[in-house]
Amino acid sequence: GLVGVADNNSAISNSYATDNVTGYDSLGGLIGRLYSANIIQSYATGTVTGTQYLGGFVGLMSGGHIESDFARGSVTGQYYNVGGFVGYMDGGTIVDAYSRGNVLSENSYAGGFAGTIYGGTIQRTYSTGIVTIPETGLERAGSFSSESYEDGGDVVITDSFSVGAVNAPAGEGGFIANLNTDGMEFTNNYFDITRTAQANCRAVVGSVDGCTGVNADNSESNHFINNDTSPVFANWDFNAAWQINSSGYPCLSWEEDCSPAPSSLPIIECLQATATISSVSGSCTTSPKLQG
Numbered sequence: 001g002l003v004g005v006a007d008n009n010s011a012i013s014n015s016y017a018t019d020n021v022t023g024y025d026s027l028g029g030l031i032g033r034l035y036s037a038n039i040i041q042s043y044a045t046g047t048v049t050g051t052q053y054l055g056g057f058v059g060l061m062s063g064g065h066i067e068s069d070f071a072r073g074s075v076t077g078q079y080y081n082v083g084g085f086v087g088y089m090d091g092g093t094i095v096d097a098y099s100r101g102n103v104l105s106e107n108s109y110a111g112g113f114a115g116t117i118y119g120g121t122i123q124r125t126y127s128t129g130i131v132t133i134p135e136t137g138l139e140r141a142g143s144f145s146s147e148s149y150e151d152g153g154d155v156v157i158t159d160s161f162s163v164g165a166v167n168a169p170a171g172e173g174g175f176i177a178n179l180n181t182d183g184m185e186f187t188n189n190y191f192d193i194t195r196t197a198q199a200n201c202r203a204v205v206g207s208v209d210g211c212t213g214v215n216a217d218n219s220e221s222n223h224f225i226n227n228d229t230s231p232v233f234a235n236w237d238f239n240a241a242w243q244i245n246s247s248g249y250p251c252l253s254w255e256e257d258c259s260p261a262p263s264s265l266p267i268i269e270c271l272q273a274t275a276t277i278s279s280v281s282g283s284c285t286t287s288p289k290l291q292g
Helices: 231-235 277-281
Strands: 003-006 011-013 025-028 031-034 038-040 048-050 052-055 058-061 065-071 075-077 086-099 103-105 114-127 145-148 155-158 176-179 185-187 189-192 211-214
Touching: 025 048, 025 086, 048 052, 052 075, 052 114
Parallel strands: 003 031, 011 038, 025 052, 031 058, 038 065, 048 075, 058 086, 065 086, 075 103, 086 114, 114 145, 114 155, 145 176, 155 185, 189 211
Antiparallel strands: 025 031, 025 058, 052 058, 052 086
């Protein structure tokens, strides 16, 4: 990565890291631990491999501000709190960011964007990476995050979406596996039912206010652009914050390469994950998952 610990109200802007990161815990593609710094217009593309508190961009975040940033490297963890962008978050703000790397936790708590979220604000973000917990692991894998609820700190998650497939023994969620929205601001979030291979926003069956599944039968693969009567257009800002992608999912307004990754995602559906670390490459080798 670029920085081990970012605090003391420091600032990082227009920076990047492309090297792979390997170690123990609190590792990120750009920053290991973020406490009180401002990170603007930066990115990380290297892989991250360790035990826990691992993120494609930042490993552990308990403060600070991240804006207009992205992570594209895969993240592999031996234990828990493994996320495509941030591993563990209990404070701070992430705005206008995305992650596209695949995520693998050999144990539990894996999410396409965030491993776990117990505090802080996440607004206008998305994730596209495949999330896997092997058959020998425990549970709680979400296309966006494994778990989120207020644990002593305010939680805000708004205007975000996830489309990456989720493969785990149990406790899977199309958006956040273990989600308790009591006391949270949780609004205008979406997940692709077909591509995530998940029918529900969270592991518990039932609807969740602020979380909408789209493309249930793969007849609306361009739901966000063709269905202009959908809540997305009514609730998201496509004038300043988002841009319409003519061939797939929307991108953030600052993205220059809007079309490649979100529009070309494979539809990967697995019954039970028996994957190993090699599954982070993006292929699913288990039996097809029947829809019904």
